[in-house]
Amino acid sequence: MDKIEINGGKKLTGEVKVSGAKNAVLPVLTASLLASKGVSKLKNVPALSDVETINNVISTLNAEVSYNKEQEEVTVDATKQLNEEAPYEYVSKMRASILVMGPLLARLGHAKVALPGGCAIGSRPIEQHIKGFEELGAEIHMDGGFIYANTTNGLKGTTIHLDFPSVGATQNIIMAASLAEGKTVLENVAREPEIVDLANYINEMGGNVLGSGTDTITIEGVEALYGVEHSIIPDRIEAGTLLIAGAITRGNVLVNGAIKEHMTSLVYKLEEMGVNLECLDDAIRVSAENELKPVDIKTLPHPGFPTDMQSQMMALLLTANGHKVVTETVFENRFMHVGEFKRMNAKITVEGRSAKIEGKSQLQGAQVKATDLRAAAALILAGLVAEGTTYVTELKHLDRGYVDLHGKLKALGADIKRIQD
Numbered sequence: 452m453d454k455i456e457i458n459g460g461k462k463l464t465g466e467v468k469v470s471g472a473k474n475a476v477l478p479v480l481t482a483s484l485l486a487s488k489g490v491s492k493l494k495n496v497p498a499l500s501d502v503e504t505i506n507n508v509i510s511t512l513n514a515e516v517s518y519n520k521e522q523e524e525v526t527v528d529a530t531k532q533l534n535e536e537a538p539y540e541y542v543s544k545m546r547a548s549i550l551v552m553g554p555l556l557a558r559l560g561h562a563k564v565a566l567p568g569g570c571a572i573g574s575r576p577i578e579q580h581i582k583g584f585e586e587l588g589a590e591i592h593m594d595g596g597f598i599y600a601n602t603t604n605g606l607k608g609t610t611i612h613l614d615f616p617s618v619g620a621t622q623n624i625i626m627a628a629s630l631a632e633g634k635t636v637l638e639n640v641a642r643e644p645e646i647v648d649l650a651n652y653i654n655e656m657g658g659n660v661l662g663s664g665t666d667t668i669t670i671e672g673v674e675a676l677y678g679v680e681h682s683i684i685p686d687r688i689e690a691g692t693l694l695i696a697g698a699i700t701r702g703n704v705l706v707n708g709a710i711k712e713h714m715t716s717l718v719y720k721l722e723e724m725g726v727n728l729e730c731l732d733d734a735i736r737v738s739a740e741n742e743l744k745p746v747d748i749k750t751l752p753h754p755g756f757p758t759d760m761q762s763q764m765m766a767l768l769l770t771a772n773g774h775k776v777v778t779e780t781v782f783e784n785r786f787m788h789v790g791e792f793k794r795m796n797a798k799i800t801v802e803g804r805s806a807k808i809e810g811k812s813q814l815q816g817a818q819v820k821a822t823d824l825r826a827a828a829a830l831i832l833a834g835l836v837a838e839g840t841t842y843v844t845e846l847k848h849l850d851r852g853y854v855d856l857h858g859k860l861k862a863l864g865a866d867i868k869r870i871q872d
Contacts, residue, residue: 457837475649482656483527642753695721769833821849
């Protein structure tokens with residue numbers, strides 16, 4: 452099993468490029484199933500295990516998928532008659548596989564999708580997806596670990612109000628409604644940049660999705676959608692991770708592909724801590740001096756502070772003076788990395804949904820294991836400044852969401868390598 456070895460204490464300097472967004476490419480790939488005519492060509496596709504998983508799911512549905520990792524391109528031909536069943540073998544590996552349900556319902560009028568898997572971060576239920584499909588006219592039932600969906604007279608546009616701005620439900624319902632009869636108004640929706648990218652893609656295919664990026668989206672159903680060429684937006688979570696890598700080592704790094712408008716809450720918090728940020732059109736330069744100020748963090752749906760940056764920000768807060776509180780409101784059970792930080796001599800106590808950090812921790816190198824995708828990155832960040840050598844294991848989590856993170860950090864001057872046990 453691979454592990455990453457880090458010898459801490461090196462300031463990071465130089466330039467680095469952000470890869471395409473994992474959380475944008477997965478729904479865009481599933482949306483390619485909506486195209487009954489023409490071939491879809493996606494560019495800036497990150498070379499991640501999650502992309503391979505969703506490609507496998509799409510292939511089982513009888514779409515032709517071609518993936519060129521070197522060129523960062525995927526082509527999808529979904530013009531044949533699609534299969535209705537997304538099997539457990541692939542869906543169990545990743546929650547995003549549920550996103551094939553909307554396109555299948557839209558194209559076929561029925562679907563059979565295994566209940567999903569993915570990161571073990573608390574309860575991530577799919578009730579909002581099911582609620583949306585039912586209000587569009589689908590009949591849903593569960594049996595034997597599968598979700599069955601069926602429509603007798605096709606999907607019909609309606610007004611749907613989400614109980615919570617779920618990203619996955621927003622995406623799934625947009626895709627289903629894109630080929631539904633009439634107009635769908637979707638209220639209290641997720642506002643993430645990845646939602647906007649999906650809506651832009653569907654519109655390029657010939658769809659009619661208005662209001663993405665706001666809390667109300669209107670979808671006018673169309674007769675058919677067509678394959679097009681589309682470039683995936685940069686990954687704002689990877690961009691944020693790289694900005695923190697520059698700040699935590701008190702270095703000077705230009706992060707190409709970091710878009711301020713996609714990460715305003717993180718930018719404001721870093722500036723509040725005293726991190727220097729120079730925001731350009733499609734890049735941000737980060738630098739930091741020795742002393743950083745304490746700030747509190749509370750995760751919220753976008754445009755609030757992203758839960759996917761919580762553990763990385765916690766790593767940075769360990770290097771700041773004073774009393775800091777990190778409150779997690781989006782997912783329960785997302786402090787599993789705290790125990791691993793403590794192995795590195797971090798001074799953190801968890802009370803319910805809050806983690807309290809007292810003073811600046813003198814981090815020590817240790818063997819730690821990634822508990823989920825973002826925790827993997829956070830432990831690497833801590834290792835960059837820990838005294839001595841840190842080994843991070845369970846890299847299967849890291850590979851789900853980061854392209855060559857250790858290689859990018861090494862190019863910036865980190866003493867880091869990936870080794871096979």
